[in-house]
Amino acid sequence: MLKVTNLTKRFGGTVAVNQVNLQVNKGEIVGIIGPNGSGKSTLLHTITGVYQPDEGAIEYRNRDITRAPLEEKARMGIGRTFQNLRLFKRLTVWENLMIPAIQLKKDRKVAEEEAQELLELVKLHNHATEQAQNLSIGQQWLLEFIRAVMLNSELIFLDEPTAGFHPNMIQNFLDTLQKLHARGKTFVMIEHNIPAIMEVSTRLIAVAAGEVIADGDPKTVHANPQVVEAYLG
Amino acid sequence: MEQLDKKIVLGLLLIALILPLFANEYTLHIVILACFYVILSSSWNLLAGYSGQVSFAHLALSSLGAYTSGLVSLKLGIPPVFSILIGAIAAGIVGIIIGILTLRMSGSYLALTTIAFSEIYRIVISLEYEITNGQVGLSVPGLFGEAGSKITYYYTAIALVVIVVFVGIQKLVQSDFGLTIRAIREDETAAAAMGAKVVRHKVIVFAISSAIAGLAGAFLAHYTLLVSPEMATITEMGIVISMSVIGGLGTFIGPILGGVSLELISEYVKEFGNYHLMIFGLILVLVMRFSPTGLAGLLVSLYTRKRKAEQLSQIRKEA
Numbered sequence: 001m002l003k004v005t006n007l008t009k010r011f012g013g014t015v016a017v018n019q020v021n022l023q024v025n026k027g028e029i030v031g032i033i034g035p036n037g038s039g040k041s042t043l044l045h046t047i048t049g050v051y052q053p054d055e056g057a058i059e060y061r062n063r064d065i066t067r068a069p070l071e072e073k074a075r076m077g078i079g080r081t082f083q084n085l086r087l088f089k090r091l092t093v094w095e096n097l098m099i100p101a102i103q104l105k106k107d108r109k110v111a112e113e114e115a116q117e118l119l120e121l122v123k124l125h126n127h128a129t130e131q132a133q134n135l136s137i138g139q140q141w142l143l144e145f146i147r148a149v150m151l152n153s154e155l156i157f158l159d160e161p162t163a164g165f166h167p168n169m170i171q172n173f174l175d176t177l178q179k180l181h182a183r184g185k186t187f188v189m190i191e192h193n194i195p196a197i198m199e200v201s202t203r204l205i206a207v208a209a210g211e212v213i214a215d216g217d218p219k220t221v222h223a224n225p226q227v228v229e230a231y232l233g
Numbered sequence: 234m235e236q237l238d239k240k241i242v243l244g245l246l247l248i249a250l251i252l253p254l255f256a257n258e259y260t261l262h263i264v265i266l267a268c269f270y271v272i273l274s275s276s277w278n279l280l281a282g283y284s285g286q287v288s289f290a291h292l293a294l295s296s297l298g299a300y301t302s303g304l305v306s307l308k309l310g311i312p313p314v315f316s317i318l319i320g321a322i323a324a325g326i327v328g329i330i331i332g333i334l335t336l337r338m339s340g341s342y343l344a345l346t347t348i349a350f351s352e353i354y355r356i357v358i359s360l361e362y363e364i365t366n367g368q369v370g371l372s373v374p375g376l377f378g379e380a381g382s383k384i385t386y387y388y389t390a391i392a393l394v395v396i397v398v399f400v401g402i403q404k405l406v407q408s409d410f411g412l413t414i415r416a417i418r419e420d421e422t423a424a425a426a427m428g429a430k431v432v433r434h435k436v437i438v439f440a441i442s443s444a445i446a447g448l449a450g451a452f453l454a455h456y457t458l459l460v461s462p463e464m465a466t467i468t469e470m471g472i473v474i475s476m477s478v479i480g481g482l483g484t485f486i487g488p489i490l491g492g493v494s495l496e497l498i499s500e501y502v503k504e505f506g507n508y509h510l511m512i513f514g515l516i517l518v519l520v521m522r523f524s525p526t527g528l529a530g531l532l533v534s535l536y537t538r539k540r541k542a543e544q545l546s547q548i549r550k551e552a
């Protein structure tokens with residue numbers, strides 16, 4: 001459903017994303033791994049429209065969306081979370097979930113049922129009227145996650161989701177992810193937590209210095225000597 | 234909190250209703266000025282408090298509404314009732330233009346650009362003597378004609394404008410549009426990632442708040458019968474900002490509390506000349522220190538404390 005061709009993003013002299021080619025098919029959970037500063041977040045920002053690419057093309061459902069701005073891509077059903085939480089802090093949990101629904105002009109009743117259902121899924125239903133900033137960090141992550149789902153998104157990008165959770169909440173999060181996956185959502189997930197990504201991903205992409213160095217079956221990619229070296233060196 | 238808002242609004246409405254029965258002309262005059270400031274600070278609150286855009290061009294836009302209305306009524310002979318609306322629309326349109334030019338800028342650039350706009354505007358109207366009569370100011374017709382004192386008419390008219398503006402802003406803030414501008418205030422990138430058309434929302438808010446400022450300015454012009462560059466000074470802007478912040482940014486009743494209380498105070502301290510700004514500054518610092526959410530926040534916390542104490546004594550009694 002998503003096809004990225006020769007994508008390049010530079011910041012002054014640094015080439016953060018260098019001629020990246022990748023594809024995401026419906027129903028996949030694609031993991032992206034790579035050392036710190038290897039350009040994972042920048043790749044995600046450039047695909048979702050936070051940044052405009054310097055070169056290359058992005059196709060979503062056979063439509064060219066290379067230069068489409070962030071909000072337009074969001075309206076097409078590309079959802080995302082941020083590596084550093086970006087909730088609407090002084091709005092309530094409920095209002096946070098209504099924002100995407102309002103932009104899509106969803107039927108109020110449908111949106112409310114959906115929000116209620118998602119809140120129950122991540123066990124935040126008793127916090128609906130609290131300000132987002134008063135939730136625990138783990139709860140804030142869950143909220144940001146389901147907020148992206150409220151966008152009717154078919155394709156959801158997650159930037160290091162497990163970093164926000166207490167270790168014993170990670171499994172909980174992964175279960176939620178798989179439940180949503182079972183409902184037909186496609187995920188692309190940047191992760192440093194190797195056991196977590198190995199558990200859920202159906203395919204793994206490794207990046208180093210802005211380039212894709214391996215792409216394929218998670219076990220094979222993880223064992224790839226080049227990947228091992230990139231991580232150690 | 235909502236309940237408290239309702240009580241205060243009802244109380245104010247009651248006072249407003251019976252005021253003309255016992256107040257003298259001078260008091261009514263002060264109240265009319267207070268209403269002017271309440272309209273300005275509530276529209277600035279919409280812009281800065283709810284949408285997070287700090288603009289210093291608000292008074293310039295208000296003055297633009299005043300000059301437009303004044304000139305249209307003088308030169309074209311259009312009655313002030315209509316010219317005031319034309320003034321508001323003109324301010325709204327200029328608001329859209331400033332909005333489009335500046336809203337991609339981040340906070341501090343927006344602030345600086347609007348200061349520059351405001352100063353350039355003031356200099357231009359001071360120098361364009363042929364059209365604006367420069368520093369002396371322009372004599373314009375009154376909303377209710379010239380003959381005799383019509384102060385209760387003016388009072389009633391501006392009170393109605395305040396009510397309409399307030400209800401309008403409140404409806405807007407509580408609508409889906411209002412929720413979206415609050416989300417944009419919290420985080421523009423996240424709002425865009427949720428599909429919000431950030432620039433469009435910001436420009437619309439800028440236009441609405443500018444039009445309200447223009448309306449207030451135009452009304453005042455046809456009350457004082459004079460339009461001068463005075464209204465567009467940074468000093469006046471400082472007063473409105475103090476009112477909004479002291480009242481409580483991003484709160485419903487804040488602009489009323491700030492506008493009314495500061496206007497009353499400034500009448501008492503007027504004899505100290507420009508020192509009243511220092512007094513406002515001092516109040517501003519004290520309020521920010523002890524109640525960052527302004528007088529509105531202070532009231533809410535006092536009220537909830539009282540309610541809790543009552544509930545507690547109720548429980549004790551029952552026990």
Ligand SMILES: Nc1ncnc2c1ncn2[C@@H]1O[C@H](COP(=O)(O)OP(=O)(O)OP(=O)(O)O)[C@@H](O)[C@H]1O
Nearest residue numbers: 011014016034035036037038039040041042043083
């Ligand atoms: N806005 C920016 N301006 C300039 N340079 C940037 C910007 N964002 C990222 N970079 C640089 O681009 C490179 C890639 O950064 P990026 O954040 O994409 O890496 P990452 O793989 O997500 O790292 P991490 O695992 O730490 O999140 C780094 O060298 C970084 O310093």
Ligand SMILES: [Mg+2]
Nearest residue numbers: 040041042083
């Ligand atoms: Mg990153």
